[in-house]
Amino acid sequence: MTTEADLAAAFDAQRHRLVALAHRMLGSPTDAEDAVQEAWLRLARQKPGTIDSLPGWLTTVVGRVCIDVLRTRRSRPETHYGEHLPDAVVTEDEDGPEERAALADSVGLALLVVLESLAPDERLAFVLHDTFGVPFAEIAQILGKSTDATKMLASRARRKVRGIPESNVDRSQQREVVDAFLAAARSGDFEALLQVLDPQITWRTYTPRGVVVKLGATEVVAAAERGVRAAGIARRVLVNGNPGILSWSRSGKPLGLMSCTVRDGKIVDVVALLDPARLATMDLPDSGAPGQD
Structure with missing residues (x-):
């Protein structure tokens, strides 16, 4: 029995x-x-x-x-x-055994x-x-x-x-591309941004008012520059196992989240969340700024 x-x-x-x-x-x-x-x-x-x-x-x-x-x-x-x-699922982008185990079970946001x-x-x-x-x-x-x-x-x-893009480079190369994107957006370097964005990139932004979809690198460059520069702090994190970017206001409130898919050295797909109210309910890393808990 x-x-x-x-x-x-x-x-x-x-x-x-x-x-x-x-x-x-x-x-x-x-x-x-x-x-x-x-x-x-x-x-x-x-x-x-x-x-x-x-x-x-x-x-x-x-x-x-x-x-x-x-x-x-x-x-x-x-x-x-x-x-x-x-x-x-947003976590620090680290390489410990626990992080690797979590990555093995992750399902990409795209x-x-x-x-x-x-x-x-x-x-x-x-x-x-x-x-x-x-x-x-x-x-x-x-x-x-x-x-x-x-x-x-x-x-x-x-x-x-069938059309969902998947990363075809290792984690370190994905990080390099996302870091290059973040640096170019911070400095407003239009040409550097185009270098890391696939010409046919798809960028989906979820807001409280609905979804905005942009296609093509030139369509997303201006939005990327505005978003990163408007944030007080922005840094790389992992979003469902893929490198992404989390941004905060200067007071430490989360403003935006991006999940990036990298192929052949270019970002080919971005899923972004611009909804401070929803972000406030999520379990997120802190900004790392002095004075943050």
Whole structure:
């Protein structure tokens, strides 16, 4: 007979995978933990011997919980689907073992932004199959659809996700490019900024009023210069595992956050948050200025 301790141990062996799944589905570490906790509560209520495959059962439960959360979000009249910026995890850009372990589990903000634009069923089909290798027949059972319909959902999602840029240089090179961008923006060096921005860069800025998207280096240079110079302090941080920039007012209040994707020595994608109210609720590094706690 399975004891409660055995059940807890079996669940803990699956927990890391389930949190990673829920994070990609919900875009929020906190919501991901809540979804996995709900799965544990449901597991604890199951009668012994009623589950043939615990990993499959847990995947099904977490998947359905995430689908319910996404559908509830979409039904809210104040929510503009695709205009919500997923929660960002912002940390110091360091190279210790804890930081490296966190990087291995990170999900880039650019990917989460695109996943946010998918319909709930598309998102689940894509995440489960393309990231976690779950067979379409099993995903179909979770969604209550046919296997062919589930394949079509994943295919549609794949087309939308295909254009997401990924960094193809090591961490030190990414840092060099972001530092060069920051230095050029501070000094107002137009030519130096163009040197580190890909000509086809996409820059998405999330504000309290909505999302602003700029395409092309010349379109974003002026905005980049204004943003960095307006900040009292700006320095490099990690945003969901990618180098980025966090800025503060002279009084130490966070003003803006950027996550940068670097390819071939150029910044090709930026996701920015200019919302002091939201930034004030986030767990952020301090500015490092004298007198800051």
